[in-house]
Amino acid sequence: MLVIDYVFSMDTAAVQYILGIPKIGLFFWYIPLLSGLILSVWLVRFLSFESPLVERMGWFMSPQEVEPHFVLTETQRMEEVFRLEIPEYTRFEEAIQNPWFYVRHRAVCTERNKKTLFWLRRLLNKPFSSYSEREKFILLNVRNLYDMAHKHTLEKKNGS
Secondary structure (H helix, E strand, O other), rough: HHHHHHHHHHOOHHHHHOOOOOOOHHHEEEEEEEHHHHHHHHHHHHHOOOHHHHHHHHOOOOOOOOOOHHHHHHHHHHHHHHHHOOOOOOOOOHHOOOOOHHHHHHHEEEEEEHHHHHHHHOOOOOOOOHHHHHHHHHHHHHHHEEEEHHHHHHHHHHHH
């Protein structure tokens, strides 16, 4: 109502004379402007709801929602392969030896160069079964130690 009052306050006799429109005609002149201002709130509110019909028709969707990007689909496919290859529960020895688990887990390991030398002497000469929970945690979280343990088990496996 405030907009309508503002618009019609400018409706003077001079404006009517210049436009050649009576007062009621000026109302119809402003209908596109006023309807956009008034109905935009309700239109946005209505269209913000999730609707199966709107989704099926593909309205208001970004190109990524219609057709996912190649990198995203490849990542999802590779994750499915990893999930099939790597069991949900993995023993510690399998986590060190399994190449699929090694590649996937190495990405979350951190570089700790100061810890590497200290723990390297303690861990690599011991059998995996004698590791404490703390030692297992450190080995799986320090990238250099994890790399060396994986290489060490591969060398043992290949008999080198």
